[in-house]
Amino acid sequence: MRLIQNMSTIAEYPSAEGASKRVIKIAVIGSSGVGKTALVVRFLTKRFIGDYERNVGNLYNREVQIDGEQVAIQVQDTPGVEVNANGLSCTDQVSRSIQWADAVVMVFSVTDCRSFDLIGQLHQLVTRTLTDRSLPIILVANKADLLHVRHVDAQEGPLLASALGCSFYEVSASEDYSQVHSAFHRLCIDLAKQQPQTPVNAASSGTEKKRSPLIPRPKSPNMQDLKRRFKQVLSAKVRTVTSV
Numbered sequence: 608m609r610l611i612q613n614m615s616t617i618a619e620y621p622s623a624e625g626a627s628k629r630v631i632k633i634a635v636i637g638s639s640g641v642g643k644t645a646l647v648v649r650f651l652t653k654r655f656i657g658d659y660e661r662n663v664g665n666l667y668n669r670e671v672q673i674d675g676e677q678v679a680i681q682v683q684d685t686p687g688v689e690v691n692a693n694g695l696s697c698t699d700q701v702s703r704s705i706q707w708a709d710a711v712v713m714v715f716s717v718t719d720c721r722s723f724d725l726i727g728q729l730h731q732l733v734t735r736t737l738t739d740r741s742l743p744i745i746l747v748a749n750k751a752d753l754l755h756v757r758h759v760d761a762q763e764g765p766l767l768a769s770a771l772g773c774s775f776y777e778v779s780a781s782e783d784y785s786q787v788h789s790a791f792h793r794l795c796i797d798l799a800k801q802q803p804q805t806p807v808n809a810a811s812s813g814t815e816k817k818r819s820p821l822i823p824r825p826k827s828p829n830m831q832d833l834k835r836r837f838k839q840v841l842s843a844k845v846r847t848v849t850s851v
């Protein structure tokens with residue numbers, strides 16, 4: 608897989624106001640060649656780059672606007688899962704990504720029945736991996752532009768998604784940015800609503816907390832004394848002037 612030059616890798620996301628940015632972590636899983644990398648890059652850069660090397664698992668970082676708020680998105684592009692004699696391949700790496708993620712995007716290609724047939728097992732892998740929590744999962748059917756080599760009927764995707772309790776999106780990473788954007792964007796909106804924003808000062812900076820303006824600063828006794836004496840001198844002068 609080719610690394611995209613204009614994507615930033617950001618470790619922390621402090622904003623100017625001192626509050627940490629929301630970080631949304633998404634794992635993208637599916638068979639090899641279904642267009643996982645193409646989808647991730649399309650969502651994050653708006654560009655379709657058709658020629659990728661086989662993905663071994665790359666993490667993409669990007670800041671995007673969600674409902675007017677600047678949000679840091681991290682997307683883990685996982686290696687393509689295949690069925691082999693021992694079951695599913697790459698399950699360790701994919702399971703780690705699922706554990707790390709706040710949401711999972713399961714992808715199949717409408718041109719590849721095997722990628723569609725694998726979705727049930729991938730969904731089981733997600734639920735087996737997450738024994739203590741559940742997370743939002745969406746099902747994405749990619750390569751909708753390839754009508755002449757379509758092998759998965761249009762109604763099969765939505766049926767499977769509703770059986771698994773997922774939202775469903777049919778998209779073409781190559782032809783339609785808006786479809787890809789709306790699938791990921793919807794997921795990000797739902798996640799952003801779920802996650803509370805934590806102030807960076809309290810959580811990680813180690814710097815002293817800002818004093819609340821409601822709590823009065825303790826006054827220096829010397830300053831108070833000086834002010835009192837200054838007032839006394841002034842009122843004595845006023846008395847002197849009026850008595851003349």
Ligand SMILES: Nc1nc2c(ncn2[C@@H]2O[C@H](COP(=O)(O)OP(=O)(O)OP(=O)(O)O)[C@@H](O)[C@H]2O)c(=O)[nH]1
Pocket residue numbers: 608638639640641642643644645646656657658659660661662663685686687688749750751752753778779780781782
């Ligand atoms: N026509 C068409 N081709 C696509 C689309 N999305 C991806 N492709 C092509 O499908 C091939 C595989 O895309 P990748 O994004 O590398 O797929 P992947 O799932 O990341 O594959 P692995 O890295 O092997 O796991 C590439 O040649 C892409 O150009 C699409 O929406 N339409």
